Amino acid sequence: MAAGPxxxxxxxxxxxxxxxxxxxxxxxxxxxxxxxxxxxWLIDWDLTEPYAAHVVPHPSVxxxxxxxxxxxxxxxxxxxxxxxxxxxxxxxxKLAGRGRVCGxxxxxxxxxxxxxxxxVSAWTGxxxxxAGVLRMPPPLDAVLGPEDEDARVAALxxxxxxxxxxxxxxxxxxxxxxxRVRTDRTVRxxxxxxxxxxxxxxxxxxxxxxxxxVGPKWVILRYRIHEALEAAEAGPEVDWARLAADLGYSDxxxxxxxxTATVGVPPTAFxxx
Numbered sequence: 640m641a642a643g644p645x646x647x648x649x650x651x652x653x654x655x656x657x658x659x660x661x662x663x664x665x666x667x668x669x670x671x672x673x674x675x676x677x678x679x680w681l682i683d684w685d686l687t688e689p690y691a692a693h694v695v696p697h698p699s700v701x702x703x704x705x706x707x708x709x710x711x712x713x714x715x716x717x718x719x720x721x722x723x724x725x726x727x728x729x730x731x732x733k734l735a736g737r738g739r740v741c742g743x744x745x746x747x748x749x750x751x752x753x754x755x756x757x758x759v760s761a762w763t764g765x766x767x768x769x770a771g772v773l774r775m776p777p778p779l780d781a782v783l784g785p786e787d788e789d790a791r792v793a794a795l796x797x798x799x800x801x802x803x804x805x806x807x808x809x810x811x812x813x814x815x816x817x818x819r820v821r822t823d824r825t826v827r828x829x830x831x832x833x834x835x836x837x838x839x840x841x842x843x844x845x846x847x848x849x850x851x852x853v854g855p856k857w858v859i860l861r862y863r864i865h866e867a868l869e870a871a872e873a874g875p876e877v878d879w880a881r882l883a884a885d886l887g888y889s890d891x892x893x894x895x896x897x898x899t900a901t902v903g904v905p906p907t908a909f910x911x912x
Contacts, residue, residue: 652695663680682742702720702769704718718779721768729902758852774802810850816846824886827859833855879891879895
């Protein structure tokens with residue numbers, strides 16, 4: 640079972656700058672939902688100048704309820720809900736004026752019990768209307784309307800519980816495998832992870848496609864890029880050759896190449912000067 644909302648900011652590019660522009664909070668879901676969810680994330684902003692937020696996404700599906708103030712389209716002003724599959728690249732969202740987002744980050748492998756009709760890979764790289772993915776749409780007025788964020792959290796709890804997710808042993812296996820990758824740097828190869836989970840490499844690939852949305856090799860790489868991004872933002876004195884070895888790369892050049900391909904710039908661009 641998940642141990643509550645993460646306290647780290649892994650994946651958020653320049654987290655201090657983001658937090659200076661928006662109110663960002665993580666909240667814990669109802670106990671019955673914690674086996675499936677990482678946390679809820681709530682963002683409110685009131686900006687005098689537009690701001691672009693950048694995230695290197697986790698291998699997670701998100702349910703995102705959002706409402707924007709003046710300047711947005713009629714749909715944005717009235718509010719809408721999307722299911723966002725795992726995003727393969729850098730996610731950028733431009734914020735302006737006033738707005739509010741209430742999001743649900745599912746644990747990698749934890750979304751399928753809420754939408755069992757299709758493999759999670761069907762949503763990879765896709766942002767789809769929530770009403771077309773889930774069997775009922777989120778109650779936007781209850782989720783986005785109250786100023787009391789406890790009321791917003793309660794509305795999300797009630798909605799997700801009403802979807803009646805059923806325990807799924809394969810979802811539990813997928814969640815455990817991804818947790819192993821996230822927390823254990825020694826997991827560097829798909830065949831080793833397959834042995835740890837008692838599956839063949841091909842069966843592990845099928846499990847990840849059905850329940851995570853991306854392959855195990857992609858998940859291993861993404862969590863290592865998160866660690867590299869965290870190191871880059873911590874300070875300029877990073878031994879990149881040593882970090883590359885610690886993360887399982889054959890050399891520094893391969894780490895820099897993967898980091899640059901994912902984030903768009905080399906790691907030295909994020910180091911404070």
